[in-house]
Amino acid sequence: MSNNQLTVVDREGATHDVEWEPDQTMMEALRDNDLPVLASCGGTASCATCHVFLDEKVFGTLGERSEDELELLVEAEGYRECGSRLSCQVGFNPDLDGVTVTLAPEE
Numbered sequence: 001m002s003n004n005q006l007t008v009v010d011r012e013g014a015t016h017d018v019e020w021e022p023d024q025t026m027m028e029a030l031r032d033n034d035l036p037v038l039a040s041c042g043g044t045a046s047c048a049t050c051h052v053f054l055d056e057k058v059f060g061t062l063g064e065r066s067e068d069e070l071e072l073l074v075e076a077e078g079y080r081e082c083g084s085r086l087s088c089q090v091g092f093n094p095d096l097d098g099v100t101v102t103l104a105p106e107e
């Protein structure tokens with residue numbers, strides 16, 4: 001599987017091209033490319049510092065969020081019913097090549 005390319009919009013509105021490797025979650029791709037994603041729980045859906053927004057169309061192509069993920073997200077800054085994801089819970093998916101990911105405000 002080849003890498004995905006992501007366009008990441010940071011909290012200042014600047015864009016970054018990010019390579020997402022097939023063995024990474026989306027959070028790992030962001031973190032390993034030096035974006036300010038704290039990921040303090042290490043990817044276990046318990047900190048919400050990896051919160052991102054996806055556009056509604058892309059969001060709609062992914063499966064349902066787990067109960068744990070949703071529970072954290074609804075309490076998170078700027079939560080969007082249609083768009084918010086914990087990036088550690090988004091596994092590599094070739095369909096996500098070329099999408100734009102926006103970092104949510106810091107908690």
Ligand code: FES
Nearest residue numbers: 041047048050088
């Ligand atoms: S890294 Fe903590 S919830 Fe995703």
